[in-house]
Amino acid sequence: MEILYLLIPLGLVIFAIAIWAFVWAVKSGQFDDMEGPAHRILMDDDDPRIPGKKTDPGLKDRDG
């Protein structure tokens, strides 16, 4: 059971990392819009006519 003396402080380090990651997420605006991204994933943006987007030529003339 002596291994716990190592594992628990290790857990503590992970705890600190988790908090740091969360604080980073808050600061970088990950929680600013809780609704939009869920819908955004559904939109295709592979239309070749969208300006400034690199597109796969095989996907041309897909809409319609």
Added chain:
Amino acid sequence: MTETNHSCFHCGLPVPKGSHYHVEILGEDREMCCPGCEAVASAIVEGGLTDFYKHRTQNSTTPTTTVPEILDELTLYDRPELQRSFVTGDDSEIKQAALILEGIVCAACVWLNERHVGGLPGVIDFSVNYATHRAQLKWDNSQIHLSDILKEITAIGYVAHPFDPGRQEQIYKKERGQALKRLAVAGFGAMQVMMLAVALYAGEAEGMKESMKQFFRWISLLIALPVILYSARPFFTSALGDLKRKRLGMDVPVSLAIGGAFLASIYATVTNSGEVYFDSVTMFTFFLLSGRFLEMGARQRAGQAAEELVKLLPAMATRLTADGEEVIPVTDLQHGDRIRVRPGDSIPADGRVLSGQSSVDESLLTGESLPVAKLVGAGVTAGTVNVESPLEISVEKIGEETVLAAIRRLLDRAQSEKPAIALLADKVAGYFVGALLLVALGVGSYWYLYNPDQAFWIVLSVLVVTCPCALSLATPAAMTAATGSLTRLGVLTTRGHAMETLAQTSHMLFDKTGTLTTGQLTLAKVETFTELDEQQCLMIAAALEQVSEHPVGRLLAAQVEKPQPVSDIVATPGQGISGTVNGVAYRIGRTAYALQGSEYTHELDHAHSHAVLATAEGKPLAEFQLSDALRPDAVEAVRQLKQAGLKLAILSGDQPAVVKRVAVELGIDTYQSGLSPEGKLAAIKALQSQGAVVSMVGDGVNDAPVLAGAEVSVAMGSGTQLAQASADMVLLSGQLTHLSEALKVATKARLIVRQNLGWAIGYNLVALPLAAAGYIAPWMAAIGMSASSLLVVLNALRLNQYGRNEKK
């Protein structure tokens, strides 16, 4: 009346007969209602963004004018003196600005905007926040100008206003970020400590080594430290504030429990004696914080209404000087300046009309959809929109002195005020804490006299057992869950007490215009006075009104496919229009205007709210009666509410015949008409004096005092901001049927609160004497407290199902 079976593919409005606007979208030819929609749809198709139409879940808003001169005006946004207020990054060519986007109705709009604007050369970053309709723009000024970007947004049918995000926005964002971080620390901490606590409890039974136990305690202490010092700080500061003001709020016992248990646990850890409560402390902090976080979210969303008011003011004004006209930023306006406001523009400052006559849309203030006529000498308010013809205005009040600024201050205040019932809860909590401290003191002094060694631990048991955790979680947990369900339904709860009081409602009163009805006029009836039939009269009316900017005129003009040619047309803003069609002189408009003083004794059918008279050569020709259509779900909503056992009534400021028609159509037996805001308030007070609990549903500024007087007030999401600010709930969805849904949730929530309170009080009544007598070891008290808190929270979570089912 003309039947229109087709609706515009872009905005969903009916397509006028014979309209020739169309765009090919998704392989089919789609009808459009107006050149605006056609232009926007073409721009979207040409940009390769047709997927927008596949994914949108609501029709787009009808684009406002794309008149070239208005587009030219956007170039003024490129001026450095104007950019100063909202653009950051002055040193380099890379600039940043915040925009409010109008016209965002679904997630596809966000996609459309981001793709379209983000793809422009020179735009570095453009991201739209769907929840707040705000956008962040970053661009390279050497490649593209701000005005070009704004023009592109206009081209796809949205309107962007640059705004200064300095004020509330920043504060909200900071508040939210801080609350989230506190919540995260408490949440992660509680989980970690709980894990160790389980090991400790299990170790107690299985026989764990003392050194290992001590190690676990120290680790728990280490994790709990940031939770107490950082996450729980708001409770301590608020409790200190309460004590300074010499009153006992709910935060006092909360702080006492958290602080006391934490200090005792530290003492126990350091001296290696007694029990630790780190698990209870952290979990309790986490639960309370989550409740407050959700409450803050609802409040902030309501508060954004105030910020939206900013965009009502234009950024530029046209000042008239001796040398002619000049365009200046609105912030540079001075008292006494003469300004010109073109039709379609917002009025930039409070003032008085010097010359010109027009009508002004004051729906911001009154909720009334029809514009109000303004003659020379009439007062105008900043933020209202000039509709018909140019006005020259002398500026009397600017900036913070305007009515608009006053409304904003009122909004801010209304949102920060604590409602009476919440104050009562605080007062009760105060007594509770007082009693608790007295009991603890009594128990402590008794044991100090008889068994000083045990005194500290017994007092601690008493404090922990009676720790009002379950009691103080009972109501907020249920309210939080219920508020969440309602928000998913589109009903925003802005005041904590609303839910509880809504469940007790006996009478529900409605305003008429904009609440039970849509507030939009439709042509209800045409009454003819000559041998000409309805259709012929409509042709003449449409011919005269084809150039009109007035909503009534536009409505009449849209009734006919192809208006006949008209000559000698003279429009008198706010009065009517005269002109010659096929050699006959006609006048159409207000009764007095149309008649020009000739005799007219026709008895009006007042069941419709507005009427326009047309005359031929001075003789009455036809009367067009317009009425305000019922909301499509009003009948169903009334049926459901009646079924729920509520007494319904209409309180309206409108004429008796109109109100009667609406009441009969909906099956509401009680109605009062012609009421002033004071009259409505008196009607509510009369009901309340008979013991009724009154809910009021309204939408306008004239409803604000009544909304404030009712026990629960509900404002329509489409209503004026002032009404929303004085309301306890806002019906964002605009669906009246959600009212009965809200009622169901509220009733259920009340039941759960009662169960929770019953449990918490029962538990305290049993545990307190046992703890005072010294039968309960502190660790038992801790487990009991945690378990009863958990039970209360789980019970409350049962409320979560409501919004989910609806969404399917």
